[in-house]
Amino acid sequence: MLTGYHVAILGGDARQIEIIRKLNEWNATVYKAGFDQLNESFTEAMDLDLDSDHVSKLDAIILPVPGTDESGNIDGIFTNRLIHLSEEWLKKTPAHCRIFTGITNDYLTGLAKKVNRSLHPLMDRDDVAIYNSIPTVEGTLMLAIQHTDFTIHSSKLVILGLGRVGMTLARVFNHMGADVSVGVRSSKNKARVHEMGLKALDMNQLKTEDLHCDLLINTVPKLVVDQDVIKQLPSHALIIDLASKPGGTDFSFAEKRGIRAMLAPGLPGIVAPKTAGRIIADVLAGILLEEGRKEKSDD
Numbered sequence: 001m002l003t004g005y006h007v008a009i010l011g012g013d014a015r016q017i018e019i020i021r022k023l024n025e026w027n028a029t030v031y032k033a034g035f036d037q038l039n040e041s042f043t044e045a046m047d048l049d050l051d052s053d054h055v056s057k058l059d060a061i062i063l064p065v066p067g068t069d070e071s072g073n074i075d076g077i078f079t080n081r082l083i084h085l086s087e088e089w090l091k092k093t094p095a096h097c098r099i100f101t102g103i104t105n106d107y108l109t110g111l112a113k114k115v116n117r118s119l120h121p122l123m124d125r126d127d128v129a130i131y132n133s134i135p136t137v138e139g140t141l142m143l144a145i146q147h148t149d150f151t152i153h154s155s156k157l158v159i160l161g162l163g164r165v166g167m168t169l170a171r172v173f174n175h176m177g178a179d180v181s182v183g184v185r186s187s188k189n190k191a192r193v194h195e196m197g198l199k200a201l202d203m204n205q206l207k208t209e210d211l212h213c214d215l216l217i218n219t220v221p222k223l224v225v226d227q228d229v230i231k232q233l234p235s236h237a238l239i240i241d242l243a244s245k246p247g248g249t250d251f252s253f254a255e256k257r258g259i260r261a262m263l264a265p266g267l268p269g270i271v272a273p274k275t276a277g278r279i280i281a282d283v284l285a286g287i288l289l290e291e292g293r294k295e296k297s298d299d
């Protein structure tokens, strides 16, 4: 139970609603900011006035999965207003207040360091990223089905990257009967692709590989789907880029060539916010309880 914990949820999407519900179930005191367009009957969290004394009691702040932008603004689908996470505001929280986010960036990492608050980018954890790959891949499947006029079965598929998402993608699309090739850069991952019964492509020399495919799914957060790669794709090919913004595709070149390419961020929050919220809430509760126990034994 999280009795006595004061937690603020700042902005985000439907995943945050599930996190609020879970924290509430575990008896935490939950505040929310950036949810002014949410149904008024949602009473499981109190509205947080960012200038109030409640801020000085916060044990944890939970940011949306994308964290902040590079200027420190927090976005949310339940508000038209951006929340700005500033040094001045964070200094009002107690020294032990933890900041949870999905991913971090230079602004957020720098800010947490400056104000000396611990920052927990949850998507850096393998457990969260692997659980989260399940709704991500279900969302990818949904997009692939919606935006093509052929079956996944028997289609030629190129997946770039064999990380937490890439591995789940490769397995699921392979089980669906697609002809799957996976772009990897290490010999270890090349061996893994072989073990999975799939074809490995060398990411270090992608332009020399056979990229003639119906569907290309990128998970590498670097510009890898560049002009050389796009030139090899047939005109009916669809690129789904899952990598974090700005993705790993030269979108303007794809458009020039008439190749459909879409950046598809936040799929878990779109296709399965309840599951995705629970994944985050479970890990959060584990960290808060564990840290709480440590603090008590340090006292």
Ligand code: NAP
Binding pocket: 103, 129, 132, 133, 136, 160, 161, 162, 163, 164, 165, 166, 185, 186, 189, 203, 219, 220, 221, 222, 224, 241, 242, 243, 244, 264, 265, 266, 267, 268
């Ligand atoms: P990950 O486990 O770190 O995997 C990233 C993969 O990219 C690894 O295979 C890595 O290769 C490869 N890679 C990284 N830099 C590379 C480079 N310069 N050249 C070639 N390969 C490179 O990450 P993940 O958890 O699978 O997530 C992948 C991306 O998807 C991230 O950007 C993440 O934020 C995003 N994501 C998006 C959604 C969504 O809804 N769209 C959901 C979840 C995650 P090595 O193994 O050799 O290092």
